Amino acid sequence: MSRRFSFSPYLFVAPAVLLFAFTILVPIVMTFAFSFYDWNGFGKMNFVGFDNYARALQDRIYLNSYWHILIYIVSTVFLEVLVGLGLAGLITMGRRGSGLFRVAFFMPVMLPMIVVSYLWKFVYNSDFGLINSLLNAIGLESWTRVWLGDQQTALIAICIVSGWVYAGFYMTIFYSGIQRIPKEVYESAYLDGANEWQIFTKIKIPMIRSLVDTGIMLCVLTGFQAFDLFYVMTNGGPYNSTEIVTTYLVKVVFNHTNIGYGSALAVLMTLVIALIGLIANKLQRKDSGTLEY
Template identity: 80%
Template sequence: MSGRSNKFSPYLFISPALLLFGFVVLVPVLMTFVFSFYDWNGIGTMKFTGFDNYIRAFQDRVYMNSYGHTLIYIVATVFVEVIAGLGLAGLITMGRKGSGLFRLAFFVPVMLPMIVVSYLWKFVYNSDFGLINILLEKIGLESWTRVWLGNPDTALYAICIVSGWVYAGFYMTIFYSGIQRISREVYESAYLDGAGEGQIFFKIKVPMIRNLVETGIMLCVLTGFQSFDLFYVMTNGGPYNSTEIVTTYLVKVVFTHMSIGYGSALAVIMTIVIAVIGLVAGRLNKKDSSVLEY
């Protein structure tokens, strides 16, 4: 009797976690997939429409363009977050005085709530009394002043800069910790061979934390699809849908237009896109690992 109870006891211990996971994750995912085949506003009668919602999604110009905006945002943030963070990590690991204060100053934006950051930068970008336009006027570059968040040509890139300002310090901290694990003997050998700080950074530091850099880029890609609050507060997809990304459009469809079925179809498509990107990235990482081992 005791042997049988011992046999089932592990399942009893993990059952609460499995039930919670099923209720919080699996059930919503399954229901979203089911709702995607219906025309439903969340209140009235559900009407089965088959694949009509998916066909409508691929004919929806705003939704298709939102993937293009997300791609631009991801590419831009790889540079202003990952590459900038890598450069900052290289600077603060040169061993100069004040590097601790420098590191803290760049990490502070990461600790601020994104809502606060969004409203702060809305004031910075304000066309009438914003810091950027005032500074440009003071240095005699009045022709460069813009309605930064109200211009379709600049709004998306303005948001990318804000994202870089926030998360560059986050990636800097990750790369800094990786560089700190490199043995001092490697640096000493490079210095004896006459290498400068630039050569050490590009030929020693970056190659030896390559896995961290690749992880940072992948993290930047996946979080790019999850971005919402920054876009919602600063532009809410405007002007003229020029900053509409997948998540902001999905929220509008579900909560503004009350189209639960269509919104569910959009969510399913987005999930498939993210899954495909993850699988491709995993394959590429495996290929790189096998080549290096060979």
């Protein structure tokens, strides 16, 4: 008895496949194709080969943007992942009011990043901002700065805002992991005379290590996707000291209308992210193999 071929499964899958193709695959292919042309989006397309890629490797602003991302990622790993881990440890000690603190720490995550950006622009304002007003009130006028207009402080100021927003997000992730640890483990530790710090460092952190590794990797990948916070607060300034790849891409494509060069920058950024992902995956597998052994 021959098996009849049916088109029904393919008809059900077709809308999702077409949507994925037109929103993901086609833009990827077109971006790669445009990277070999000199094109402003309206006029004639001139094939230039690998000239856009050669130009990108000599573009000081573009290369420095990766250094700024590295600083941003390292800072946010401390301000988001490690602070979130510490907050998760504090609210899982079973003290009163932990639920209220959990909600308070998570509140910034629910705010739109545009709102957060403008809010902190007022906080950092050199004339009437909260930070400078507080420093003036306690007699530390020499510490006042134009926080977002100083090349030495602008990037760090943005990193602090990102940490303020996402520390609660990572706290929630780690809190859910700690809650899954059996209570018998804590009881045995208490019977052996362990204090809260020892339980946190010797039991809680090791037992949610996979979540911590995932949080660090998530922090790295989202660091390359950062845009709105930098765009609203400094737009890459002052003097490109907070320029990152995404903000520079927007300027190249929309301000300078250079679609070809912008596409080449996007392709290079994609390759860098893919390489980081492969290295992280290999290190994670190696680490898992060592633990299994």
